[in-house]
Amino acid sequence: MLSEAGRMTRRGLMLVLSSPSGAGKTTISRRLLEDERDLSMSVSVTTRPKRQGEVEGRDYYFVDRGTFDNMVRDNALLEHATVFDNSYGTPAGPVEDALKAGRDVLFDVDWQGAQQMKQRRETDIVSVFILPPSTAELERRLRTRGRDPDDVVKRRMAKAADEISHYDGYDYVVVNDDLERCLTQIRAILVAERVRRQRQPGLADFVEKLTRPYRGD
Numbered sequence: 001m002l003s004e005a006g007r008m009t010r011r012g013l014m015l016v017l018s019s020p021s022g023a024g025k026t027t028i029s030r031r032l033l034e035d036e037r038d039l040s041m042s043v044s045v046t047t048r049p050k051r052q053g054e055v056e057g058r059d060y061y062f063v064d065r066g067t068f069d070n071m072v073r074d075n076a077l078l079e080h081a082t083v084f085d086n087s088y089g090t091p092a093g094p095v096e097d098a099l100k101a102g103r104d105v106l107f108d109v110d111w112q113g114a115q116q117m118k119q120r121r122e123t124d125i126v127s128v129f130i131l132p133p134s135t136a137e138l139e140r141r142l143r144t145r146g147r148d149p150d151d152v153v154k155r156r157m158a159k160a161a162d163e164i165s166h167y168d169g170y171d172y173v174v175v176n177d178d179l180e181r182c183l184t185q186i187r188a189i190l191v192a193e194r195v196r197r198q199r200q201p202g203l204a205d206f207v208e209k210l211t212r213p214y215r216g217d
């Protein structure tokens with residue numbers, strides 16, 4: 001009964017993942033979404049061209065510069081930033097609907113996006129920075145992923161130290177060495193953050209009813 005009452009009244013949370021490119025955000029996000037039924041992915045808008053295999057509305061909403069600028073002007077984005085020469089932003093509308101309905105939202109954004117979201121929605125955010133186990137392993141992952149040519153891999157590696165330097169703005173830091181262990185740690189963060197007192201607005205009523213018979217009033 002308690003968990004049922006908690007489920008119905010809980011406010012959702014915003015789980016923000018950041019890392020240097022190639023540390024494993026996409027891999028981790030996909031695995032979390034497979035087995036967390038209360039979690040959905042925030043789909044960003046971007047001006048970057050679609051890559052082979054990417055699907056409009058699943059991976060991103062691919063928009064032109066004018067459309068992106070209009071969204072910024074109309075305050076339709078919760079945050080936005082330039083990453084690797086392209087613009088990215090998080091549509092605001094779907095996030096509030098999900099949180100109100102008690103559903104959690106997962107974000108794969110860079111440190112600038114995480115920082116802006118924290119400024120605007122501090123109590124809803126749970127931020128996790130994912131570190132690679134080593135620089136050599138990060139480069140190995142970028143290369144074996146086989147998606148980017150050598151110059152792009154080099155550029156991502158050159159940017160990694162800058163992204164990593166922002167780890168201290170995050171609530172949690174997880175090293176993605178063994179994927180399963182990393183997932184266990186992030187799931188544990190989710191489990192604990194969901195039962196934070198502030199995320200259970202129905203708690204005072206529940207406790208009041210629970211203790212009524214013993215208070216003699």
Ligand SMILES: Nc1ncnc2c1ncn2[C@@H]1O[C@H](COP(=O)(O)OP(=O)(O)OP(=O)(O)O)[C@@H](O)[C@H]1O
Nearest residue numbers: 020021022023024025026027141145176177178179
């Ligand atoms: N724990 C792990 N051990 C070994 N390989 C991993 C691990 N986690 C992810 N990978 C691999 O590393 C590569 C990069 O992972 P992924 O694409 O998820 O990174 P990313 O952080 O989302 O990168 P980007 O920011 O560029 O989108 C992929 O080929 C993925 O399969």
Ligand SMILES: Nc1nc2c(ncn2[C@@H]2O[C@H](COP(=O)(O)O)[C@@H](O)[C@H]2O)c(=O)[nH]1
Nearest residue numbers: 044080081083088089090108109110112113
């Ligand atoms: N600030 C934001 N950063 C975002 C958003 N969506 C993605 N990203 C980050 O961009 C880079 C590159 O992503 P890629 O898919 O083009 O390789 C990566 O670090 C993402 O975390 C967003 O809406 N806002």
